[in-house]
Amino acid sequence: MQLSKNTLTNSLPAGIQQPSDKIFSLPEKVLQFGTGVLLRGLPDYFIDKANRNGIFNGRIVVVKSTDSGGADAFDKQDNLYTLCIRGIEDGQKVEENIIASAISRVLSAKQQWQEILECANNPQLQIIISNTTEVGIQLVKESVTEGVPSSFPAKLLAVLYKRYQTFNGSAESGMVIVPTELITDNGKKLKAILLELAAYNQLEPSFINWLQQHNRFCNSLVDRIVPGKPAADILAGFETELGYKDDLLIMSEVYRLWAIEGDEKVKEVLSFAQADKGVIIADNIETFKELKLRLLNGTHTLSCGLAYLSGVGTVREGMENKALSTFISELMLNEIAPAIPYTLSANAAQDFGKQVLDRFRNPFIQHQWLSITMQYTSKLKMRTIPVLQQYYKLFNNVPQHYALGFAAYLLFTKPVKKEGEKYYGSHNGVEYHINDDKAGYFYEQWQNNAPEQVIANVLRNTELWDADLSSLAGFEEAVTEKFYDIQQQGAMASLSSLQTVK
Known part of the structure; x- marks a missing residue:
């Protein structure tokens, strides 16, 4: 039986909230x-x-x-x-x-x-x-x-x-x-x-x-x-x-x-x-916006490529993986929360962040990391670049979790194939669609350049980020090093290395 108006009868199982007839005439x-x-x-x-x-x-x-x-x-x-x-x-x-x-x-x-x-x-x-x-x-x-x-x-x-x-x-x-x-x-x-x-x-x-x-x-x-x-x-x-x-x-x-x-x-x-x-x-919703945009969406964006390349399919599975869940919580609470570019009360970011982590652990939700990579570049720019810049203003050193997430983004968006106007990446022999307006740009970059040159070009591209990210002390070197780490030993091993370095 297919859902339709005809389905709305008393014979449906108890507990299903059904509309009354009068709603259809509103x-x-x-x-x-x-x-x-x-x-x-x-x-x-x-x-x-x-x-x-x-x-x-x-x-x-x-x-x-x-x-x-x-x-x-x-x-x-x-x-x-x-x-x-x-x-x-x-x-x-x-x-x-x-x-x-x-x-x-x-x-x-x-x-x-x-x-x-x-x-x-x-x-x-x-x-x-x-x-x-x-x-x-x-x-x-x-x-x-x-x-x-x-x-x-x-x-x-x-x-x-x-x-x-x-x-x-x-x-x-x-x-x-x-x-x-x-x-x-x-x-x-x-x-x-x-x-x-x-x-x-x-x-x-x-x-x-x-x-x-x-x-x-x-x-x-x-x-x-x-x-x-x-x-x-x-x-x-x-x-x-x-x-x-x-x-x-x-x-x-x-x-x-x-x-x-x-x-x-x-x-x-x-x-x-x-x-x-x-x-x-x-009258003003800026506090809600900043907390959500940076802590939930920003964390999603900086984690999605890394999680996918680690072989983890969903956000919930990521929270069940010790290395990835540690990365996610430390990225959110230690690097993003203190660098939100907006004045917040002392505990607002930490409290909201912990609430978000609980939501990520929801056992009922199957949120695919691959779906979160849609329009990866524009999301990275909108959600995370202001945080990166604020982090440097406050601490003037490399946020290591952010750098690893950025390196994973660069590897994830590396096209290996073009079919018509669509571009595809590959991981462990499985192709995936790079659903990003900038996929064509990355395809051109990877045609004739070594990884370190692609990374340098991308970081310097002010059209992508409205900023030259290579000007942030040590950031280009950190991203390049982590890119090679992921490429050579795998994303999961890179996550483990990050925990070991601490």
């Missing part, structure tokens, strides 16, 4: 760019929970922007999917199965662009949210009035321009726009790109005034580990437990945080925040 209040697991496991979860409690009472129209596939899986299941929450909260084991019903429609940007634009005509639409990955919020100078724009900001501007035209620029028609992409000041940056795009498209000054005055672009931070669809054996176990098949089933940890920068008007519109303590709307 108005569409949210336009969401992205179908990814993070959006479905966090913002959509909060909205779904609020709807169940009669608070927000609105559903989500989702825009699918990627070329791969269509909206068929969602159509087949009447836009329902199961969220399986597993973990520990307040010392208690949590196992929840929720049939989420917040999504009303999923529209393909490529094939249903006019229907997406028509959403702008809906007076009850109030909110736009997005997660288009860290490379999604970028300026692409293109038309927003002819055809389907390619970039997310251009698609968003087209929708807002249509709304402005429909409602004659009324103040009430303005939107609350909450990007969740993990970049600094995501709301502020998105607004700046839209203003530049509006100027490029020569849109009228009255529209630009409406865009600035009556739309709120909120910086936001999302924090929940949502590894996505479980492995086949775990999925089979879930489907046996649930009594139905679900092609969209996802799993998440219990911990959840959506910190949103906003005023009283934003709180009023985002009323779903009342349904869960995990939504925080505040």
